[in-house]
Amino acid sequence: MAPKERYKKYLTNKSFIWSSVLGLFLLVFSLFINYWSGVYATVKQSNSVTDIILSNIPIYNVANIFVYGILAVIIFVFFLILFKPRTVPFVVKSSAVFILVRAIFISLTHIGLYPDIIAADVDILKGITSGGDLFFSGHAGFPFLMALIFWRDKILRYFFIFISVALGVVALLGHYHYTIDVLSAYFITFGVYHICLKFFKKDYSIFLNGI
Numbered sequence: 001m002a003p004k005e006r007y008k009k010y011l012t013n014k015s016f017i018w019s020s021v022l023g024l025f026l027l028v029f030s031l032f033i034n035y036w037s038g039v040y041a042t043v044k045q046s047n048s049v050t051d052i053i054l055s056n057i058p059i060y061n062v063a064n065i066f067v068y069g070i071l072a073v074i075i076f077v078f079f080l081i082l083f084k085p086r087t088v089p090f091v092v093k094s095s096a097v098f099i100l101v102r103a104i105f106i107s108l109t110h111i112g113l114y115p116d117i118i119a120a121d122v123d124i125l126k127g128i129t130s131g132g133d134l135f136f137s138g139h140a141g142f143p144f145l146m147a148l149i150f151w152r153d154k155i156l157r158y159f160f161i162f163i164s165v166a167l168g169v170v171a172l173l174g175h176y177h178y179t180i181d182v183l184s185a186y187f188i189t190f191g192v193y194h195i196c197l198k199f200f201k202k203d204y205s206i207f208l209n210g211i
Helices: 003-011 014-044 063-083 085-108 121-125 138-149 154-173 179-199 201-209
Strands: none
Touching: 003 014, 003 085, 014 085, 014 201, 063 085, 063 121, 063 138, 063 154, 085 138, 085 179, 085 201, 138 154, 138 179, 154 179, 179 201
């Protein structure tokens, strides 16, 4: 089906439009909650703790990869769902739930940043992290969520898994996250995915089969 015909099919379906708008509303709401959770966690953050990985590896200046890597993933997902409009409601709603769940965890955990962050990294990290929003890692979790969502497409599955692991490693190399932040992201994200399957059944059906 040509892109024009594909879009016409979905943009004339009121149920699909309503579901997409609701997803965008949930996404904006989750981003708002996530922002204030990060601010709260940063204000309340306590001392740093030792870490079995960070305490035994040198720190690397990987701020550009950490920041622009996740931005590239977000942009890629944006264009991916535009190319496949049937995926919009489920992907957007799942992303919103992921962000909201992470915001809840952030507000509950206030461990301080690992102390040896490179001073040059501070400016570039502003805008993507408030400093106290550590648990759990969105850099590892979000690409993994996309891997689970697009699991039936082998190329996308392995691409997102690779990116998830790579950004998780970058987070550790730069000492931006504790090891538990990265490892727990996979388990929590897996739970988020199955919650979304349960609550957004119709959207997932459209994701798989279209209207």
